[in-house]
Amino acid sequence: MKTPVLPIIFLSLAVLVACKEESTLSFSEFTLASKDNTIVELDIILASGDSEAANNVNAEIEKTIIFCLNAEKHNTDNLEVSIQNFNQDYIDFKKDFPESPQVWEAQIDGEVLYQTEDIISISITTYTNTGGAHGLLSITFLNFNPETGLLIPTINLINNTDEFSKLAQFYFEQSITKDDILFSPNTFQLPKNMAYTEEGIVLLYNAYEIAPYSTGIIEFKIPYHDANPFLVLNGS
Known part of the structure; x- marks a missing residue:
């Protein structure tokens, strides 16, 4: 007697769907x-x-x-x-x-x-x-x-740190309006804070991290069409 294949397939799919729903x-x-x-x-x-x-x-x-x-x-x-x-x-x-x-x-x-x-x-x-x-x-x-x-960890979101840093520095420099940043272009460092949003990857420096308190929070975004090649998980 042959084992029914379709019921097993349907059962497997049901289990996969259930697991997916549970993980949401x-x-x-x-x-x-x-x-x-x-x-x-x-x-x-x-x-x-x-x-x-x-x-x-x-x-x-x-x-x-x-x-x-x-x-x-x-x-x-x-x-x-x-x-x-x-x-x-x-x-x-x-x-x-x-x-x-x-x-x-x-x-x-x-x-x-x-x-x-x-x-x-x-x-x-x-x-x-x-x-x-x-x-x-x-x-x-x-x-x-x-x-x-x-x-x-933030570092685990990036698949090419060097190239992503170059891209981030470009967008960072476009967003700067004050000249009191605590590092020069030659010593640019990625921030600790990075997150996905609907508009793109957002990077953020809190007060005192790279500038005086008076400068406040520095935040800028990189569109996904530029960031995705260097991200482990593509955003959209």
């Missing part, structure tokens, strides 16, 4: 506000569900936020604990400087910039003010493998 991540908004001594406002996105991929993505997002709130001062991987630590740091600050009118604050926003079956790019924007001369605005890009939820 969706995101939902998560908001949290604390007005206990400090002002902490979170308006971020987290991966939905309890899959390993979703948990990996959320752990990395929370890790990024925790670092922005507490830097390396506190050893915790719990988001709510990090907010409590932020509040406690402010209480300690007021004990040391009771006359200071300064109120600490932290505002954190997150959004999905780009999502395909090959890559998910997320942006985390943070503004913190902890009593200095001015607050600090910072943007962090996170790129994920949708199937595993693991972070993809």
Whole structure:
């Protein structure tokens, strides 16, 4: 008796489709506000569900936020604990400087910039003010493998670093309007932050990375028709 081939093929296809659907991540908004001594406002996105991929993505997002709130001062991987630590740091600050009118604050926003079956790019924007001369605005890009939820290092997005650097330098120089950049054209370096968007690859330098605080964030995009030859994953 011959083994029926078509049912097996259909079953295999069904399994493949099911696996593909399971690997697709969706995101939902998560908001949290604390007005206990400090002002902490979170308006971020987290991966939905309890899959390993979703948990990996959320752990990395929370890790990024925790670092922005507490830097390396506190050893915790719990988001709510990090907010409590932020509040406690402010209480300690007021004990040391009771006359200071300064109120600490932290505002954190997150959004999905780009999502395909090959890559998910997320942006985390943070503004913190902890009593200095001015607050600090910072943007962090996170790129994920949708199937595993693991972070993809920026260097792993590029298949030819030297040629991509030349291309990036060209677009970088087109975007510069000030002459206070901290490196010369001969010492150009790719930024740590790179992400996919609908319009192209975006590269970003935060304040102080290559210029004074007054220059602010420096951001520029490279269209996919120029960037794709040097990318491991083509954008569209």
